[in-house]
Amino acid sequence: MTEAGVLFEVEGPVARITLNRPARRNAIDGAAAAGLAEALARFEADPDLRVAVLCGAGPVFCAGMDLAAFGAGQVEAVLFGPGGFAGLTEARRTKPLIAAVHGAALAGGCELALACDLIVAEEGSRFGLPEVIRGLVAGAGGALRLASVIPPARAREILLTGRMVDTAEAWELGLIARRAEPGAGLAVALELAREIAANAPLAVAETLRLSRAAEAAQLAALWPENARILRAIMGSEDAQEGARAFLERRAPVWQGR
Incomplete structure (x- = not known):
């Protein structure tokens, strides 16, 4: 185990990194961000490890940033620490990283998946970047990366509405590399990892x-520029209202400032 909330396991040449905060839907707080950064550094530093799989414990992959951490003043540690959001979205990596998605990959959770090199998704999974619904921007790489992976017009429609994308649509858009039956996502991702790890490491x-x-x-x-915009939006009145409205389960009242 690394830091709180992240597990690190080795299966031959494959590392399995697990977000382990199921009670919080694997939402990222400061400790989890530090743990994930540490796990990635350990993976990169070990010459015997060739591919890693990132997965989530419990019913979902990751629900994004922990709003309790947002309210507790952990924004800098979670969003702007080394490696970007959760220590991953801006990390410099040389080895393949596969996201094994089940349940939901929402907001920062979707951005973690997008930061990986390949995504395996179980049937019934949902991807979403609902930041605009909460007065925020998908500033951990979502707004930047989505349009480089899928057609730009489709990416903008998803980003500007904040709607969810299911496994079937994600497959049709080319967002995911392999599909898996419910409950088999991790196994399919590990098999893909072993296929890659069997090849020449330098060539890979x-x-x-x-x-x-x-x-x-x-x-x-x-x-x-992404960081500048994200900091400005995070400090806006609308961002505070969006978080309050989400926690209070009501419609937000936007002020445009």
């Missing part, structure tokens, strides 16, 4: 680097 690393080169060059120029 360089192929991965080349496949991400265009995105990496584009994002390098955009992350500073």
Whole structure:
């Protein structure tokens, strides 16, 4: 185990990293962000580990940032620490990382999946970037990455409405690499990881680097502006109202400031 809320297990050349806060729907707080960053660093540093699978304990993959952590002043640790949100979304990586999604990958949880190199999703899973519904922006890579993975018009429709995408639509859009039956997502992701790990590690690393080169060059120029916008939005009255309305289960009253 690494830090609180994150488990690290090794199965041959494959590392399994588990978000382990099921009572909080694996939402990310400061401790979980530090734990995930530590797990990724451990994976990268071990020459015997070639591929990692990121999964979630309990009924969902990840519900995003823990709103209790937001209210407790952990925004800097969760969103702007080393590696970006949860220590992952802006992390520099050289080895393949697969997201094994089940249940829901919402807000920051969806952004964690998008930050991985491949996504395996169980039937019945839901992906969503509902930040605009809460007065926020998908500033942990969601707004930047989604349109580089799926057609831009479809990405904007999803981002600007905040609606959910199910496994079937995610497959049709090309968002996910493999589908799995309910309950089999982790097994399918681990099998995919073993297939990749069986190949020449240097060739895999360089192929991965080349496949991400265009995105990496584009994002390098955009992350500073992304951070500026995210900080401004997080401090807005509408963001505070969105969080309150969500917790109080009522419709928000937007002020546009």
